[in-house]
Amino acid sequence: MNKNLNPFERLIVYIDGSESSIRAAKLAIAMANAFGSRLRVLYVVNENLLNELLKARVFVQVEKMDYERDLEEDGKRYLGYVEKLAESKGVDVETSLRKGIVHEEVSCEVDEWQCDLLIQGELGEVLSLRDSFYEEGERILRKVKCPVMVVKGQGKINKLFEEL
């Protein structure tokens, strides 16, 4: 048995700004600390959703572009927040902000960076079985080619992070 083998050299945590994804980031930071992993934090501006709302004529073009800028700013803010969380525990992180179809962009990032493990928050709610095929968290699970960890639960992770 090779004791020097590190199965988690490169971790990516995908965040969407939800509390659940921030908890996933906390666990990712704890794992990076424990395994000496490189950690990348990823946010994707859901351009596809904005395009769908434009197509449904809920948004007008100028408004869609405006929201896209807002979401990009949100993404930078969330990435900065996780960066600070990691810094507070002495863990270095890299950040990445992409735009497009969420599950495809996550998959590209995983491939390009040769990620060993993708970490994400709880899967979103679905209104029906059919709906589950369109939920981004589920689509990420199906699309990426590396192991995926879905982080559930609350108290234990926050406690673990505080004690880190």
Add this chain to the structure above:
Amino acid sequence: MRLADYITSDHIKIGLEGRNKDEVIEELVELCSEVCDVSDPDAVLQAVLNRERDGSTGLEKGVAIPHAKSDAVGTLSIVVGISREGIDFEAQDGKPSHLFFLLVAPTSESGPHVQAIAKIVKLIKIDNFREQMINAQTPEDVVKVINSAENGEEE
């Protein structure tokens, strides 16, 4: 994102009194100002009317989603209005609108704002949901319909 976290029974008005688009928007903004964290109702009204001038938010099948960004609200604010008679809201299909969701969010909450609109668009595609909403007798019934739909009990 759960709409039920933002829409309680006091956020719902059944039997809108407005007779045209501007009056309905005024009525919804008034309700929003009463039940949500709104510092300047006139600014909210202006923001919604300005957005409406860029293109009507009257969709198909009797539903309209007037919305705007405004820092005159403290957080994402949603109210629902129902008109049995229907209002000419310059809808895409030219038919009267019966079900109205007004959403206003501060500029710092664009993420939840977009998610809420997307959720509503997803729900109103369900025939049963639309019909139950439009025919609801009380605000409490509306809340129940939204809760059931979000729990996946529709379709």
